[in-house]
Amino acid sequence: MARSFALDLRSIFIFPSVFGGLFLLLCLCLFLLGTNYQNNLMLALCFFLVALFLINLFTSYLNFARLKISLGNTQHVYAGDDIRFAIWISQHSGEENTAHGKLQFRFWLQKDSIEVDVDSTQNPIWITLPTRRRGQYSMPRLTVSSYYPLGLYRCWTHLLFDHSTLVYPKPVPCEMALDYLSEDNNESESHAITRGHDDFDGLKSYQLGDPLYHVAWKQVAKGQGMVSKQFSSSQSSSGWLRLLPCSADNVEHKLGQLCFMVNQLSQQQVTFGLDLGSVQIAPDSGVHHQEACLAALATFTWGKHA
Amino acid sequence: MLKAARNSSILLLSGCFIALSVSMFTEILSWILILVLCAFVMRLTLYFEWHKSLPKVRTLNLLALLSGLALAWFSFQLGLLLSMVNLLVMASALKLMLLRNQRDFLQLVATQVFLTACGFIFEQSIAYSLFYTAICLLLLLSLAVYFAPGLQWRTLSKKTAIMILQAAPIAVVLFLVLPKLGPLWQMPSQRGTETGLSDTVTPGDIAELSRSAKLAFRATFEGALPQPQERYWRAVVMEHFDGKTWQTHPTRVAARRQYLNANAEFTPDVSGRSYRYQVIAEPTSQRYLFALDVAIPDGSRSNRQIWQDHSYQLFSRDILHSTFVYNVRSFPETALDDTLFSLERRLNLQRPDKGNPRTREWISELRQQFPVDAEFIRAVQRFFVEQDFRYTLQPETMQENPVDQFLFDKQAGFCAHYASAMAYALRLGGIPARMVAGYQGGEVDNDGYISVYQYDAHAWIEAWTEQRGWVRYDPTALVAPNRVMFGLQNVLSEEDSELVGEPLSLARLSAFPLFNQLRLLLADIDYAWSRWFLGFDQQSQRDMLRELLGELSVQRLMWLSVGTLLGIMALLALFFLPRWQRDTRPREVKAYETALMLLSKHGIERTAHIPPETFSKEVSRLCSAGVAATFARLTRLYINTQYRNGSSAVHERDAKTLLSDLRRQLKQQAS
């Protein structure tokens, strides 16, 4: 289960920070000065700072070891957008004390780190990762570090979450190119006449729950009681979105267009199927269908198409 | 980039910085203090967002350049140490104005801690030590605030305090056990801030002698204290007189250097009763020490650290940068050496050829009148008694022929005037004489130690005669005998006592018993502080370890170091190993958990998400009726205490007996 890490001895690195080095240098200076001036106050201060340095090793480590870092769920994004990973910071259960101080989060090979103050931040913390291409992005190694309490040590750990997310192609606005199903080659597809809004079909007595604008007000005015009009329509037609044969450098553009169309059609609740050559998704509609189509577009590889 | 507005850590740091700088106002140039104030005000305005933008880097670079040049100019007067401190303060002030990122902040904190330590060079009294310690702790707090800005102040201070308290015992162990070293190399001292006696005296120049109430040294006696008239603490002997100024004779200085290089030491022959005492000297940045006549170093350590020259002056081998403790033994009945080498005779008869004509005339007349040395000296003394001389701390200046003016016109002055005039008179009369500066008197505290303050500073003379050798004469005592018997405050007029610092005024309140007690208590605390903390040196450390371990063999020292390491580790373990937490849960709950453990030993494991009631049913399915019934009762107790408002006291005994029942029944079931 690598979606949550409770930090412990084995996973934490700790080393004096640059400031810690400076601090030790300061202690050395104080020692030399105190010895040369035979100044006990200075020596006492020096020893106190050394003792503090030692104490800090443990304070720093114990504070960091109280952390539990979990990964929340991630939204899929379109290429070019940033993936936002939700990180939940919590304490080890059963711990009376809580972790404090600022934490730095940084993805491996990324320059920028984000800084979060554990004491004043609401979960979750969002860490973004820029994307350039579509496809499967596995979450890179995340380095979490802390300088609490006095900045003398840097505690850090590398977390490799077992998590990947899909990056869909960037939608490219285009003309709708839905390949409609013709009735003759797809007899089985249900085209039953259902109650709809298009054609007037007849009158029936009003029932509780019937829409008011279906009430035949003329009849009501004539004193015939509440009567509703009945309409019928044929189901909106469905079709296929197809990836037409194209050159390798054009395929990303086409996929972007398909992505745009999938989103448009899903918004309009149109039933459609997706045909990428190697991958085919049967006509359907709804959120899940949209997700499936987008996933197929994201993971599509050019080689298979040929 | 650091947020400047509402950044408490920076404000705290700025506060520490300005407090630190102000506390060192005597050491720091006033224009640098103004710079510090500017930086502080700048941070204040940034904090409260009255002003939002930081000054431009270019502006500050220009300012830094100008300040640097100015400081370079002043540094010729300041000496190395003060220049360095001033440079640090100046650089910190500029950095504070410029503070932009984490690195700046951390550097500044480290610098402030270093400056705090520098403060200890200048001031070592309890009050200042506490002040600097507080500053240091606040600096740590500011660091803590920086690294955990979201934490509440109370929690944060508590956490920091815990850390500090944890570090303190380790620091104490390190302080006591780590071997103390002697000075590794010569450090620059503070020029112009040398305290205590100076090695030149120009009586005519000084219109007003303002005397501080700072402590000069303390002496702890074993046994009886010396009588007040015996308390002449010799410090500096001055043999060169140019008509105005007395100072240590250059020949004497050269001779001392020779002796020191040859490692030859003057050891007087002593006899008669003696006083043994320990002196805790405050830092003076000089080498001379204080002792009653005739003193020899007591003990091997003091022998090593102290040497004596032919003028009976004691010296420390190292400059007194901090409190210095030494043991001496004084033999008041021993006469000073009666042999006078020709060199010494020459030095002590030296006098300027010109100036002070009236004195010359008077002495030549007087000498003709009294050819015998002893009678001549008595005649000079009689002059001081018979004429209308007056003791004052505010004499008029006497620039031209100061001795003439003092003896015949003004006839008012303080000890240096009298000593100077008498020594000059004796030299004119052909009697070798010299001025001795030191302290006279001192305040006796309950615990058998004498505290000598700066206002006890005194000057007297020594004259050599064939019969008696060097003899001490104190012309001031002839004019104001109370000065010697009862101390300075008894001879001062109303306006004179204004000159003396605050604690003396407190001393004047000694008529009120409460104030006096308080004053003496403070003095006692201060004494303990200097003796046990500031004066804890190589020798004290060795004594302590010897008391602890017996003879200091290599093996024992090894054991000591191992023991220290183990001790520190034990302390760390005590601090950080998970504390044995007291179980405050009700007994039923504990009993239930024990029951669960018992069951799991017998192979009946509770799946983690099964609640008690359900588990009880499961147990009844799996176990014998007896076990099931007992466990059901335990479960009911648990539910009553945990989930119902059931009072737990009623069932206390039940839980225990049920648990033992359960043990028994489980055994039965197993067999």
Added chain:
Amino acid sequence: MQKKINASIDAICRHVIGKQEQVTLAFSCLLANGHLLIEDLPGMGKTTLSHALANVLGLQFSRIQFTSDLLPADMLGVNIFDSNEQAFKFHPGPIFNQLVLADEINRASPKTQSALLEAMEEKQVSLDGQTHSLPSPFFVIGTQNPMHQSGTYPLPESQLDRFLMRIQLGYPDWQAEKLMLSSAQSKTEKALSAVMQLSEFSQAQQAAAQIHSSDAVIDYILRLVTYSRESGKFPNPLSPRASKALLQASRAWAYIHGRDYLVPEDVQAVLPAVAEHRLRSSLTDLHGQGSLSHQLLEAVDPLAA
């Protein structure tokens, strides 16, 4: 009171055979003063259950069939000009009943759905600047068909949250169905008579809300909720409203079972009904991933201090 409640539940169970648990859940949902969502295939007895509940408690009952062209006004009512009195007269819609069965709620347009949910939350209807309060008590029993169908508008998560519980009836077992079939003729005619008075029911409601909940149980609920938020396993973590609902429902359950205090069993019993629909991102695919609420239950130890 306990007897009356048990009698009511028994009466319903005699009517809806083999669904003891679901009936008790539904009853405790009403006892906790919450709305109920029933999700199942057609013909599983959703309407029967609603009817039975209404009859046993003596509540006025109405049924609204939701369709894609149903407008808010159709449900809430409309101001109609009365030619006799020369004034607009409010013509209350079917929602003005104590127990409303909103059938196939996901078929209606989002506009209508939100009108219903608003009414559920506010317990009143605002129309043309006039406010008409709904009868008290006011319960909505919504039904949904889980099978994926085109032209439906799945309730968004925010609105699913308004239903205190969501239950599934499922197929009856062999025994129950046999019993049902054999006694079919006699049962249909025999309408249920009210077992409980309305005043008695509201008394029970108040009593249920007073059930003692110890720190231990509240901590358990909090641990559950926190786990759902922090484990990363759940697409939609439980909201504070959910934890409140969980406590309310547990109290009602404990009350029905004759206890005046809460135990973890109560929480565990109601959790699937209270939390499952909140944990899921959409209502489809019930049978695919297994129950999220059971995963949640198994991950959290009720005893851990």
